Amino acid sequence: MADEPNNIVLEHLRHIRRAVDRIELDLTDVKSRVSSLEQVQGQILALMGTMNQRMDRFDERLGRVERRFDLVDT
Numbered sequence: 001m002a003d004e005p006n007n008i009v010l011e012h013l014r015h016i017r018r019a020v021d022r023i024e025l026d027l028t029d030v031k032s033r034v035s036s037l038e039q040v041q042g043q044i045l046a047l048m049g050t051m052n053q054r055m056d057r058f059d060e061r062l063g064r065v066e067r068r069f070d071l072v073d074t
Helices: 003-068
Strands: none
8 A cells, every 4th residue: 555655656757757858848849940930030130131221222323313314303
């Protein structure tokens, strides 16, 4: 009889340990995925910055064209 409670406790502890091991693996996977998302987000922001620079240059060039052909009021 005295062995049964110990076995039950050990069985529960083993079950809890297996569950914790699975959670650790899942957490590692989640961390990896979040890191990938952060990298992609950084790349997107860098590309948006490049696009904004190009649009600014287009705006400057268009302004020069408009002034040259007297298409705008100065």
